[in-house]
Amino acid sequence: MDIRQLGDNIRNFSLDDGDLGSQGYTRVLLQLFGYTGHGKSSFINSCKYVLEEDENLKEHAEARGSDYVLTMVRNAYPLTKVITMVDNRGCSKMNDFERAEVYAQLGNFIPIGQRVEWRDNYKAMMEAIEDSELEQNFSDFIVPIFVYSVRKQKSAEEKQNMKIFMENCRKMTGIVPIIVLTFKSKGDYLEVEKRFRLMGAETVIAIENYTPESHIKTLGRTTDILMVIDSALRNVRFHLEQPRNSKRERIERKKFMFNYIHQIQFQHESEKPESEKPEREKPERERMWVEQILHEMLGGSNCAIS
Ligand SMILES: Nc1nc2c(ncn2[C@@H]2O[C@H](COP(=O)(O)OP(=O)(O)OP(=O)(O)O)[C@@H](O)[C@H]2O)c(=O)[nH]1
Ligand SMILES: [Mg+2]
The missing domain is CATH 4.10.910 (30s ribosomal protein s13; domain 2)
Incomplete structure (x- = not known):
């Protein structure tokens, strides 16, 4: 597809286009996840840069060096009237409770704009899910996007965890997460792509983010970035062709959360020393x-x- 047409399709995307209409959804939320420093905030800046046809790269989402976790608040960045990107807090090494918090963000159980604290106990997590009842949200269509740098290799255990994580993302949202491989020029992205595909990924797109140090637009880099958004919208269109019930979906997500938190609590208790x-x-x-x-x-x- 011509690059101009790709951009126009994204800018003009409407949830009402299908035969069944928007089915109560008013917004597409592209939810970004991944380890800290892998380029989530830079990806948001890159998407805005290519869509707004701006001459200068602006730092909408603050991106920095990777020695410390930068993004702490779950912030939203509108791309168009219908599409919003959410920069979730990255994690350095996902433990069970951190993963639960990620699922809670994915399921929209943590309000946008709120600072994300990795809760490390069962009671606090259950309370957070209950608190979300105050601001129930049925109108966001969530598309999970997992951002992963090909520059950083993970251990075998972390790779196994990633597989489970991807499966649970699908359970939470009904969509297999789109995998965005960043730092395309800094590693063997074909090898990493293969690994993700073997784990069940349906869409894997390698990109090179535009950064303050390297922001001269090229056809290839811009196309790759637009392709990610285009894939997310194709997924939304596909799912809106089937009848959906957003309230029922939220209840299912909540059940998944409760089950998951119970499970990890049970496991933690059984691993404790006898005296505790x-x-x-x-x-x-x-x-x-x-x-x-x-x-x-x-x-x-x-x-x-x-
Ligand atoms: N060369 C290159 N640099 C990148 C790329 N993506 C991100 N960077 C750089 O990597 C660093 C970290 O990127 P961020 O976008 O802040 O990463 P993040 O995932 O938002 O990190 P947290 O907010 O800590 O979770 C920044 O210095 C970026 O300029 C890429 O694709 N290529
Ligand atoms: Mg960030």
Whole structure:
């Protein structure tokens, strides 16, 4: 497709175009996720730069050096009247609770504009989800976009976690996350693309972000960036061709969140040392311990305490 047409399609995108209309959705939220320093904020600046046909690259979303986490607040950046990008807080190494917080952001359970604190306990997470009832949001169509730098290689464990993360993104939003590989010229992006595709990714696009140091527009770089937005909109169009119920979808997302938080809480409790486990579990453990001692005293014959 001609680059001008690609840009126009994005600028003129409307949620009402399909046979079933907008089905109650008023906004497309392109939700950006990924590790810190992988180029999420720069990607937002690049998208605005190529769409606004501005001569100068503006820093809408603040992007900086990667030695510390920069974006702390979940900020929204409108691209058009209908499309908004959300710069979510990046994480350095996702633990279970951090991942839960990412899912909460993905499910729109954390208000935009709010500082994101990685909650590290069960009660606080459950409360955050309940608090979101105050500002229920049914009208955003969420498209997850995972930003990943080809320059930074992750460990095997993190790769496995990424696979689970992608599956859960799909469960939360109904959409397989679009993978944006940044720093295209700084690594073997074909190899990384292959890895993501083997994990189930449907769309993988390698780009080179426009940055203050390198902002001269080229056809290839601009096309790659526009292609990401275009893919997201194709996904929205596809899903709006089927009947949807945004209220039901929110309830399903909430169920997923509660299940996920319960699961990680259960796992954390079972990994704790005996002395830190909740009181109610102790009688059962004590019973097993006494049984074990008796078993040894009786020279291995079976015994049970009632
Ligand atoms: N060469 C090159 N530099 C990039 C690219 N993307 C981002 N950068 C640079 O990498 C650094 C980090 O980019 P950010 O956009 O701040 O990363 P982030 O993912 O928003 O980081 P957090 O806000 O900490 O989560 C900045 O110095 C950017 O200029 C890219 O595709 N190519
Ligand atoms: Mg950032």
